[in-house]
Amino acid sequence: MNSTVSTPIAFDYPQQDASGLTCTAQAWAKVPAPLTDVQKQSVLARIRSELIARKAVLIAHYYVDGAIQDLALETGGFVADSLEMARFGKNHPAQTLIVAGVRFMGETAKILSPEKTVLMPDLEATCSLDLGCPADQFALFRSLHPDRVVVVYANTSAAVKAQADWMVTSSCALAIVHQLHQQGKKILWAPDRHLGSYIQEQTGADMLLWNGACIVHDEFKGVELELLRAQHPQAVVLVHPESPSSVVAQADVVGSTSAMIKAVVDGNAAEYIVATDQGILHRMRQLAPGKHLIAAPTAGQSATCKSCANCPWMAMNGLQGILQCLEQGSGEIDVPEPTRSNALICIERMLDFTEHHPELLAKAQHGFVKNIGAA
Known part of the structure; x- marks a missing residue:
């Protein structure tokens, strides 16, 4: 076989x-x-x-x-x-x-x-996002901005994480950057420009953004989403913050995959428009079988696939x-030293934050802008 x-x-x-x-x-x-x-x-x-x-x-x-x-x-x-x-x-x-x-x-x-x-x-x-942020180029870029705290998204290589002060995921990025901003820190962010822009807008932080994008979320179309919303005016719109700003602006909830699932399970709406990889719909349907889930559009009416958000x-x-x-025993992952130990620092810092600052995560879940949920 x-x-x-x-x-x-x-x-x-x-x-x-x-x-x-x-x-x-x-x-x-x-x-x-x-x-x-x-x-x-x-x-x-x-x-x-x-x-x-x-x-x-x-x-x-x-x-x-x-x-x-x-x-x-x-x-x-x-x-x-x-x-x-x-x-x-x-x-x-x-x-x-x-x-x-x-x-x-x-x-x-x-x-x-x-x-x-x-x-x-x-x-x-x-x-x-990993491919678009090579470790050697990121090191040079970082060296040009030594006054900034380096915050990298989880979607990066171990070699990039080893250069960071913080690693974040979409479920805790907003809360962590908000705290850094409150401390007066300037931030170097990599690699997703859409998530970075969203956090910058929500927190007002001084952020220098790497120009990367997720090939799945980058394809969601704001104009097409607006048309879909007109067809389903009662639907709650769930958007992953790696999406373009024209899509995020139409969201009822902006959040990580787990936050989107929670919104469907806990929500009272009958319909939900979901702007993230369609793989998530499998678990959503299991946990909320009575809800109608609609995949957000990634292309126009003339496209072969109207909603084709699937990571290859x-x-x-x-x-x-x-x-x-x-x-x-195939497919074994190895992260050599000192890369592993250096990368561990920023990951453990994130895990410690999420464990010991639930109140900040809770605040982020309500967002810093009215009616917008958080990453």
């Missing part, structure tokens, strides 16, 4: 250099070969057996295939956003962590748990890759 099928499709993403200039670069993705129902059941059975035999645990992001999310939950693993994935992997007693997501998530797990074996279904599953690299996670990890 072939494990993957290569695809010739190239994905454009912005890449900045140390001078601040941005070019359009390209990357590629591949997808797991499709399985028949019989093959799928066989692979699932073997994975369940191997997880037990190897005392391993499966940790999955909300954006990966629904079958992988279900398998993680069924076998005592976890499905979450990047912050909760990091916490779970660190605290779980398993000595082998299978991380179904993209490479920076596996690296973060290894940074927090160097004594554990961290495996990924495909080491080439990456992220346009998240899609590289397949059941076959998980089985290969377990049976062959």
Whole structure:
């Protein structure tokens, strides 16, 4: 059984250099070969057996295939956003962590748990934000602004995190930057320009922004969302803050993946328009089966796909890759020293903040602008 099928499709993403200039670069993705129902059941059975035999645990992001999310939950693993994935992997007693997501998530797990074996279904599953912020160029850029506190988004390599004062995720970025601003700090932010702009607007912080973008969220269209809202006037609009400002401006809630799920589960509305990767809809439907979920538009009426928000690299996670990890030990993540130890500092600083400042996180959840929820 072939494990993957290569695809010739190239994905454009912005890449900045140390001078601040941005070019359009390209990357590629591949997808797991499709399985028949019989093959799928066989692979699932073997994975369940191997997880037990190897005392391993499966940790999955909300954006990966629904079958992988279900398998993680069924076998005592976890499905979450990047912050909760990091916490779970660190605290779980398993000595082998299978991380179904993209490479920076596996690296973060290894940074927090160097004594554990961290495996990924495909080491080439990456992220346009990670690709768009090369560690060497970021180092040069950072050296030009020594007076700024360096805050990097989780969607970066270990080598970039090793240069940062703080790492943040979309669930805690607003609260942390707000506190830094209250302390009078000037900030160097990388790499997502949309999330950075949103936080800058919400907090008023002095932020110098790296020019990166998520290829999924960057494609949401403000004009098309406005038309969709007119068709569903009672729908609550949920937007991930990596989206363009024209989309964020129309949101009832701006938040991380976990915040969006909470909004659907706890909300009273019958309809929700969701502007993030469509992988999240699987878990939303499970937790809120009575709600009508509508994928936000990424293209105009003439497009082949009206709403096609799917990360090509998240899609590289397949059941076959998980089985290969377990049976062959493939896809092992290694973060060498001193990169690991240096990166650990900014990650632990974030984890300490989220543990000891729940009141600031709660304040951020209500937003600093009326009717706008927080990242």
